Amino acid sequence: MAGLCAPEEDGRQRRRRQAASEGSVGPDSPADPDRKAARAMPNDGSTTTDAVRMTEVRKVYGKRDNQVVALNGVTTRFGRGTFTAIMGPSGSGKSTLLQCAAGLDRPTSGSVLLEDHELSDMNETRLTMLRRDRIGFIFQAFNLLPVLTVRQNVTLPLRLAGRKPARGRVKSVLEQVGLGERSKHRPAELSGGQQQRVAIARALISDPAVIFADEPTGALDTRTARGVLGLLQHSAQTAGQTIVMVTHDPVAASYADRVLFLADGNLVGELRSPTAEAVAERMTHLGAFAEEDALPAPAMTGEGHR
Numbered sequence: 686m687a688g689l690c691a692p693e694e695d696g697r698q699r700r701r702r703q704a705a706s707e708g709s710v711g712p713d714s715p716a717d718p719d720r721k722a723a724r725a726m727p728n729d730g731s732t733t734t735d736a737v738r739m740t741e742v743r744k745v746y747g748k749r750d751n752q753v754v755a756l757n758g759v760t761t762r763f764g765r766g767t768f769t770a771i772m773g774p775s776g777s778g779k780s781t782l783l784q785c786a787a788g789l790d791r792p793t794s795g796s797v798l799l800e801d802h803e804l805s806d807m808n809e810t811r812l813t814m815l816r817r818d819r820i821g822f823i824f825q826a827f828n829l830l831p832v833l834t835v836r837q838n839v840t841l842p843l844r845l846a847g848r849k850p851a852r853g854r855v856k857s858v859l860e861q862v863g864l865g866e867r868s869k870h871r872p873a874e875l876s877g878g879q880q881q882r883v884a885i886a887r888a889l890i891s892d893p894a895v896i897f898a899d900e901p902t903g904a905l906d907t908r909t910a911r912g913v914l915g916l917l918q919h920s921a922q923t924a925g926q927t928i929v930m931v932t933h934d935p936v937a938a939s940y941a942d943r944v945l946f947l948a949d950g951n952l953v954g955e956l957r958s959p960t961a962e963a964v965a966e967r968m969t970h971l972g973a974f975a976e977e978d979a980l981p982a983p984a985m986t987g988e989g990h991r
């Protein structure tokens with residue numbers, strides 16, 4: 686996986702690389718109603734409509750005088766088939782929340798339940814397997830391997846786990862992201878938006894319980910970003926895919942069903958059926974933005990769609 690390694694990387698970069706290399710490795714079979722129904726039935730016999738539940742999650746970095754409280758007791762849930770955007774000023778804890786929810790970082794205290802699995806009880810090996818089997822990741826940098834074809838990039842996480850995709854699965858996922866004719870192309874032969882679609886296909890291939898997306902449209906122009914966001918929205922609405930996306934862009938957030946607002950490590954608000962204007966307005970009252978009243982509202986880099 687040399688192509689994914691940076692010479693010097695901080696903890697966050699390392700976790701992103703780790704997630705990208707694990708990709709969304711999962712069971713061989715494609716999505717089917719029985720599997721989706723089985724997912725809704727945890728081992729204890731109760732039913733749940735949540736893909737992820739976080740309860741009183743606290744994350745403190747550093748020691749003694751150097752401590753930073755990145756998450757200060759966050760409780761929330763991400764329902765199956767929902768598309769949630771996480772917003773907040775820089776340093777408010779968005780990436781930390783995503784990484785704790787995805788089992789890439791361990792909370793200092795609190796509980797993270799992915800389907801019926803308590804992540805805080807798991808050792809690293811089980812966490813890695815769970816991430817491979819049940820979680821997909823999409824990042825701003827597409828993290829594709831340049832020497833591999835589209836098809837090979839999409840199936841790489843499965844192959845690393847010693848698995849093969851079910852017959853027809855790669856084709857159907859590539860068609861789903863609009864790249865049915867591009868399976869033999871290499872990333873350099875694709876536009877930025879197409880490369881991000883390959884990354885989405887790689888995340889979707891194993892039919893994960895949840896896809897975590899960290900600024901997935903941050904490197905794309907407005908029009909291309911709109912296409913990628915529409916694809917994510919479509920995956921949630923028609924295929925029941927659960928998606929949790931960190932973004933700074935109110936227009937990107939408006940594609941979600943719900944926006945959660947973070948400030949100083951606390952969940953401070955929520956908008957359902959958000960419009961870009963309502964999200965931007967709410968952001969102006971949060972944390973650093975509220976203090977920087979001389980600055981204009983956060984830029985809306987996309988075009989409104991509502």
Ligand SMILES: Nc1ncnc2c1ncn2[C@@H]1O[C@H](COP(=O)(O)OP(=O)(O)OP(=O)(O)O)[C@@H](O)[C@H]1O
Pocket residue numbers: 696697746747753754755773774775776777778779780781782
């Ligand atoms: N590995 C780390 N060690 C020490 N402090 C950290 C670490 N990771 C994050 N932090 C701190 O935790 C706080 C929350 O960081 P986080 O990256 O989650 O914020 P964010 O909302 O995603 O910010 P941005 O929008 O700028 O990416 C910040 O104060 C940050 O400096």
